Amino acid sequence: MLLTHVGRYILMLKGMFTRPENWRMYWKEFMRQCVDIGIGSLSIVLIISVFIGGVSTIQTAYQLVSPIIPKSTIGQVVRDTMILEFCPTITSIVLAGVVGSKIASELGNMRVSEQIDALEIMGINTKSYLIFPKILAALLTVPMLVVISGFVGIWSGKIAGVVAGILSAQQYMQGIVLDFKPFNIVFALAKSYTFAFIISSIPAYFGYHVQGGALEIGQASTKAVVISCILILLADYGLAALLLQNG
């Protein structure tokens, strides 16, 4: 069963790489997906980042009770937690719900209402026209959202710390620049590209292969989100083990 899914998933990915029938139409579809995935998810990403940043500062301060630890360490811990884990992973898990369910249900509905068949009859490679632009758009916009999330999260951490009287803005900023490793950004981006691929291709697979009706579309959508989340967490562990072990 699992092998069948893996096989069909690989065949779906392989089937995407054909010469487009019309580059202009594919570009149009790609731009539409960029707007849907990128702009469409911006507000939720901003809201999550603001709260994650704020909560991180308060909880870090709560745990760092020793007087020998400088307050600026809070900024440093928040920065690294946001960049290394919270921004790429939490943002991607939320996007798996928002974007993943949308992709799965859109393709599922197109399959059930024979819209995919209609495109096939016209001689259009539906994998290439419907799935490839979604994956490309996710690969372009999700890392952007993660970067925005990072900035907003760290900034809101500062606001939360200052408003709660935990530390001053200056102390926080000292922590932010203290012992900064540029590799962390590379690591966060590597994660976000991997997660972007997961949250677009897995729901596309489940949506594209729906059989049945409205009930099956809902089931495919749920399955797509659940499996995307599990794969994100697995990939998160894998990437951390692979890239951070010697750090």
Next chain:
Amino acid sequence: MIELKHVCKRFGDKEILHDISAIMETGKANLIIGASGSGKTVLMKCMVGLLEIDEGEVLYDGVSFSSMSNIERKHIRKEIGMLFQGAALFDSMTVEQNVMFPLEMFSNMSYRERKKRVDACLDRVNLQDAHKKYPAEISGGMKKRVGIARAIVLNPKYLFCDEPNSGLDPQTSMLIDKLIHEITVEFNITTIINTHDMNSVMEIGDHIVYLYEGRKQWEGSNRDIIFSQDEKLNQFIFASQFLQDAKEMRQQALLHSNSSDTR
């Protein structure tokens, strides 16, 4: 012309289509009729390549479609228009965008030329005021007409219609049937229609193939069907007493007109 030669299709151990041979003629409405589950839709999907046949051949103007690669099939598919049971319009596009889509994808026309062609197609199906509406905002009959407009926008040589009047009232059904028949004759295209609608059979059935449990049970025209002695066909077509009476009246009228012609 589309020719079916000994077409067989199985799903697992279950044989859905068994040794079906027929010739779908150009400029005629070729009807595939049969009860639900008789294999009509599977046969149509096999003909357009959405399903692969297990045995036999499908020939488009003498060229074997079933043995072609996907790339070769693309060329044939550009000459195929299809109207789906639920019209299969793209939800995110307006009526105009739906009809324009194949032109945008496959033609090098300018926007003005495309617009002109779309207007002509929508006029042809009597839809002048729905250009900017979305599929969710129009009726079932209108959706079918948009589906027909989209199917004919690239001047296809072959038109496939899967149950074009399912879910429509009798009057709208007849309008859709008439429209499909007119387009078939006007553009001299090979039209294949899947239906189990008695009105369609009698009104536009230039050539009829009756499927029974995946086998070709009977073949003829709407004129022949009146005199057919095939028990299964008669049970399917003239299911009610009302239709049996209508059949007898039609038989008498036809016999009367034949004898008048002889005199």
